[in-house]
Amino acid sequence: MAPSRSWLSISADSHFSLGNIPFGIITSRDSQNEKRPAVAIGDYVLDLRAFAAGNGFSALSSFKDHLSVLSQPTLNAFAALGRPVHREVREYLQEIFSDATSHPDILKDNAGLKKSALLPKHETKTHLPMQIGDYTDFYAGLNHAFNVGTMFRGPANALQPNYKHVPIGYHGRASSVVISGTPIRRPNGQILLDPTADPKVPTFSPCRRLDIELELGCFMCNGNEMGEPIPIKKAADSIFGFVLMNDWSARDIQMWEYVPLGPFNSKNFGTTISAWVVLADALEPFRAPKLANETAILDYLKEDREDTVYDINLEVDLTTAEGNTTTISKTNGKNLLWSFTQMIAHHSIGGCPLATGDLLGSGTISGTGEGDLGSMLEMNQAGKKDIMLAGMEVRKFLKDGDTITIRGICGGEPGAYVGFGECTGTIKSAVVLT
Amino acid sequence: MAPSRSWLSISADSHFSLGNIPFGIITSRDSQNEKRPAVAIGDYVLDLRAFAAGNGFSALSSFKDHLSVLSQPTLNAFAALGRPVHREVREYLQEIFSDATSHPDILKDNAGLKKSALLPKHETKTHLPMQIGDYTDFYAGLNHAFNVGTMFRGPANALQPNYKHVPIGYHGRASSVVISGTPIRRPNGQILLDPTADPKVPTFSPCRRLDIELELGCFMCNGNEMGEPIPIKKAADSIFGFVLMNDWSARDIQMWEYVPLGPFNSKNFGTTISAWVVLADALEPFRAPKLANETAILDYLKEDREDTVYDINLEVDLTTAEGNTTTISKTNGKNLLWSFTQMIAHHSIGGCPLATGDLLGSGTISGTGEGDLGSMLEMNQAGKKDIMLAGMEVRKFLKDGDTITIRGICGGEPGAYVGFGECTGTIKSAVVLT
Numbered sequence A, B: 001m002a003p004s005r006s007w008l009s010i011s012a013d014s015h016f017s018l019g020n021i022p023f024g025i026i027t028s029r030d031s032q033n034e035k036r037p038a039v040a041i042g043d044y045v046l047d048l049r050a051f052a053a054g055n056g057f058s059a060l061s062s063f064k065d066h067l068s069v070l071s072q073p074t075l076n077a078f079a080a081l082g083r084p085v086h087r088e089v090r091e092y093l094q095e096i097f098s099d100a101t102s103h104p105d106i107l108k109d110n111a112g113l114k115k116s117a118l119l120p121k122h123e124t125k126t127h128l129p130m131q132i133g134d135y136t137d138f139y140a141g142l143n144h145a146f147n148v149g150t151m152f153r154g155p156a157n158a159l160q161p162n163y164k165h166v167p168i169g170y171h172g173r174a175s176s177v178v179i180s181g182t183p184i185r186r187p188n189g190q191i192l193l194d195p196t197a198d199p200k201v202p203t204f205s206p207c208r209r210l211d212i213e214l215e216l217g218c219f220m221c222n223g224n225e226m227g228e229p230i231p232i233k234k235a236a237d238s239i240f241g242f243v244l245m246n247d248w249s250a251r252d253i254q255m256w257e258y259v260p261l262g263p264f265n266s267k268n269f270g271t272t273i274s275a276w277v278v279l280a281d282a283l284e285p286f287r288a289p290k291l292a293n294e295t296a297i298l299d300y301l302k303e304d305r306e307d308t309v310y311d312i313n314l315e316v317d318l319t320t321a322e323g324n325t326t327t328i329s330k331t332n333g334k335n336l337l338w339s340f341t342q343m344i345a346h347h348s349i350g351g352c353p354l355a356t357g358d359l360l361g362s363g364t365i366s367g368t369g370e371g372d373l374g375s376m377l378e379m380n381q382a383g384k385k386d387i388m389l390a391g392m393e394v395r396k397f398l399k400d401g402d403t404i405t406i407r408g409i410c411g412g413e414p415g416a417y418v419g420f421g422e423c424t425g426t427i428k429s430a431v432v433l434t
């Protein structure tokens, strides 16, 4: 159990309580070019390189030989040490920050180390937490798949025949994954102005149907050799932690390009993730059952327990260039038919090699109601309905200057939240080609 | 012009004439753990790290400040120097190896450096030439797309409406790209034994329709910032060079999984590339026109010239476990509707960031006849016809123990071939899950 109180003043509504301790990569005002690992706690970050250099880990002898991972510009080396090490380090840091720490000399009463290692968060900048070798986006949000399928094929045929047998996924573009706060340029591309014309003739245009996809991202801490699948019982050992993800999507480009090989330019112009990786252990108290699957699934996807997704309260804010902010969705991370452990088992079943730093996306997370949808395509009912915003603004899709901010938080008790911070991005106008 | 004769004895049928000088990554018998750049020439490789250490580049002063790139375990750093540098270094090495070299002291008459840097190829081992950030597979082989489309939709609707407007592609799995010679395990996965059943119920099985895809691969030497497309007129500057590629494909897994997001486990269990990167400059003499596209394409895809693909003679051998070898295809690299420069312009048009080391696949290259097909699916006419092999063996798809070897060679003049060497892989039995 995490100790519940810290000697550090942490506001009761912080995403980064003592029960969280998420990992990220920072630079600071004083060393703007040196990316290094840190953890977030309250309104501070603990610079782990500085903490290690100041003997912060002197009471964790098992970690002594691994301190070099804290001088790396990504979390890959730390992640690759494996879940038992992540657990040990997280629990150690919880103890160090605890009111009742048995090592007050290390940080609590060490003014010098507090000054060098415990930095006000607003004086630091976050960067991509991991070097992402490959990024795969799944489609495990059953309600989203059903909602979108209903638009195109009606409710009876909404889900494809494979949907409840296969954790459907596609390979995404690793190079376009960016950290929260990075502006997103509206893509240009080929769109069909008249989809009913014969022959179909595309127009070159800035995307007119720029959308969001509210997702969870999962970072792998280790993987498998090519040809050697990860059994589902061991899949959890490969999970480092989780982030929020916005898989920005150009619906009009997608509609024209995606047959027969799937989404391409409609998805690869940017995917935003939140900065702080919430470790798998931090989410343990918030396990929840997956959505029910009445279909008999194959053995390699069967899990010992049903509570393999997480109860995470998710919300999406849209802030217009005029400054009006509207919460356009409130939903929950439970809305998945497949868990990340199932996705890992499926991804590797044919022998595909997964690796430290790989990013898996859940697919769009939607509920079954009206205010709990993970994409604007669902909110506007395939273009039929306006999405009403504060200040009497309306949207069907995103306008230039719009900012989307996703937040996610677990737990109901002030002072004990385990949150993800935010995943935000602002739309810039499309490039004008000359 | 490349000088035509070398002081080194190079057999007339070698893929690696003085006109080629392809780049790769080797280890040698004497230093098995030190990956380093090399070029292939005849039956030798020139270890570029050793060559540089022995003052081999002393007569190329412009390259003096860049020698550290030759101590890297991949070609990425060398590639990132850009095409003018690749050109200079290649031409310099051609001069050094030329009969009439004006610097015989550097290598020709330098027994010590010959001994340390010019290694018999059979004493070296090749490795992946580049660290691949992202891998994208296109579908530019018009005849292949037409042949496969005809099987499923008849000739009138064989090509999708987007095919002649969009260089269709999908994101592949970078981690599963392997060097020629790496064994390929038959993937397990979900397949439909009865595609007409209702409801459709998948079976877990080793792939029963394991196929090849004969492709060309293109390595990028540099890319673009996110949000800033590469104009087609500059796309050639981003090309480092080319390799042969076999995009192994599990047709039965693909058929069940690919709707709606494209191929996934059917493609990510292994993609084999040849070891030696033939530089873009080496292929200049073999430019050839693309397949005609009567469709009006959008401006961002228009090229100044039509000869933006290459006249490469390609062939595919199948060698059975019994040792019978049959050439099952002879075709040509000209069979593409889209050039790599068009693929690059399209890939980046929405802002997707491309980077040094990215690998682009052409898509399956087939002709329009019977003996010139790039996949077994086409050769067996969707399972209807046996592919006859030497020794009266037959195949529809690959058996365990089968070896596929792709070769590619340009030029008609013995002693002046520009070839790719081979791209080979042997099928191992599927993992038996317990």
Ligand SMILES: [Ca+2]
Binding pocket: A137, A138, A213, A215, A247, A361, A363, A364
């Ligand atoms: Ca998505």
Ligand SMILES: [Ca+2]
Binding pocket: B137, B138, B213, B215, B247, B361, B363, B364
């Ligand atoms: Ca392919």
Ligand SMILES: [Mg+2]
Binding pocket: A172, A246, A247, A248, A267, A268, A269, A270, A271
């Ligand atoms: Mg995306």
Ligand SMILES: [Mg+2]
Binding pocket: B172, B246, B247, B248, B267, B268, B269, B270, B271, B272
């Ligand atoms: Mg492949």
Ligand code: NI
Binding pocket: A133, A134, A135, A173, A174, A175, B133, B134, B135, B173, B174, B175
């Ligand atoms: Ni990748």
